Amino acid sequence: MIEIPLRRSGYGTVRLAESRLWETYGSIGLLSTGRGLAPWPYARWDRAARRSLTRADVTVPGWLVHLHRARGGVLPSFLLVVPCPTRGDLAADLAALAAVPAARVREELEQWFPQGIPAEVRPLYADPRTRLAELCDVLPRYRRAALAPYEASLRVATEEDILLRARILATRGPERLLGSLRGLRLSRHGDVLRLHGAGTPGRTAVADVSRLVLVPLVFGAGAPYAATGPDGTTAVAYRAEGAAALLGEARPSGKRDTGGEPGPGDRLEILLGRSRAGVVRGLVAPTTTSDLAAALGLAPSTVSEHLAALVAAGVVRRRREGVRVLYELDGPGVALLRHMDDRRRVNAPDT
Template identity: 55%
Template sequence: MIHIPIQKSGHSSVRISSSWLWEVFGSLGLLVSQRATPPWPYAKWAKEARRSVTAAGIEIPPWLVELYRSGRGTLPSFLAVVPTSPKADLEESLAALRALPPAHVRAGLARWYPDGVPSVVQPLNADPETALRQLSRTLDRYWQAALAPYASSLRSTIEEEILLRSRVLATEGSDRLFDTLHGRLLRDASALRIDAGPGRISVPLASRIVIVPLLFGRGASLFAMDEEGSAAFSYQAKGAAILSGTSAPDRRTDMPVRGDRLEILLGRSRAGVVRGLAVPTTTTALAAVLGLAASTVSEHLTSLVSAGLVHRRRAGTRVLYELDGSGLALLDYLDNEGVSVMDRRRPRRSAS
């Protein structure tokens, strides 16, 4: 759990910024954490990305894979450089990554691993400058192979998201804005908390908050802080359905796409909910991915639970939903995404 104290000082203390580097880390998190097929709407993208990355001969450093594993869905804050402009480009962020002082990196690893840095991460700890230069080259090549083909769609979707959130900030204030964000974020009167990390990590009081929307927010929940006291954190942006190769369910109609058997049976929006439940998720996170109202998703989930297709369980303060055995079988038999969900390497529950 990452604990971020915040101070209330008006709208000027909150900024919304996109970051290609953060999207790179989020998308890599999906590929690293989901050894089988990632959940809808990322399955098609993941299949194509893995093919492109393999063809390009790109190898992800083992120490980075271990950081994802130990962080339970996040990375040490020094890697997720705080965006310096509303539209920080990748090269600017990679340059900041390469410029990190070795002492800063080692201190961050010591906080991440209080019982000692594991051997697989020692290359980063022993020679941060070399490791980060190599990582910078790898991430740039990964971007070209896995994300550049989608850059135009990603950019336009994130720009719409920033406009939406900026309107909430301007008209309803920062408290309301925080309440509308999705992902692993929790908030009380004086702090933000990210439900991720190797243990409890507390950071100094933030004088400025930078909010970073991620279409790949299900791959990693990221946090960073700079020397000027700015704290940045990510959340799951709406519109990730563009990565499925189809549009998100149309809010004006629930008519199914021609030939889509799952949508014909369930309706377009409910089929999207079923596809999004192949791995555990919350109502708000799923609503963000689908671009649907949380109330609409909640209604679908209630029906799917009653039908015995979806299992509901509590994990700390969150309520997680995922497909049961019958739901997985239905998705496997009728889904048009072309990926078998029955091959996922996770325990299978019965529908009873």
């Protein structure tokens, strides 16, 4: 649990920032703790990622798997480089991770395991610099194998969530924003804000928060990550909306779907055609025409044509958010996915 004093600094400056490093950790945590039984909507990604990692001969260090399992998905803060709102650069974060002092690694591990360092984690404790260097080599290869095919969907979901939270922050204030975050349990005791389930074991008091950075993660289920930088910046992860975007078929970057023959046994594609079925599946989270086209590998004009037909049929609805036009499934569209796509846990649209 992390405690943030409100009287002295308020919330500081609240920012939202993506982190490819934290997202990568979140996906590894799902593979580590799910053990082949990932919950909806991650099951399809889980199966595909495991096959891809095997083909690419990528193995996540056993000590990282054990750390994910040891405390319900929480990770020590030395692994969590505080995201910079102006830099979502994985290479820069890995450079900072490789430079973490060995003394800090050992100190945090001793706090985590006061009864003794487990055998699985001893290689990290014995030689932190070498093990972190190996991790920095593995993570980019892991990401290429497990996440690159879903890169466009992850980007769209994260950007849409950041825009949603930014509107809440601007119109309703920081307390309403914090109360809207999924996967983050908050309570307030007088002038202290408590973030439950985040940070190192026990209670961590942050003396002076200069900036609170909120990090949306598509793989944020069970990933209560939190870290504080030397300048007082505190970063906390939460589960982004739109994780159902992972239900879509992954395609290699740059490959376009030409709308060919329906897949065998795919009832939705048989009914609508391959590309239009892809549009319906891509609308489980609100998105724009251009972002949907990028995620599906279709021409924007083709997506616009499909959206116009789906709106006219009452399957999809459109709404304006400032200068942007968002499309999402309406009630009949949700029912269509549930009954024709075997996805009975697709959420009904918000009213």
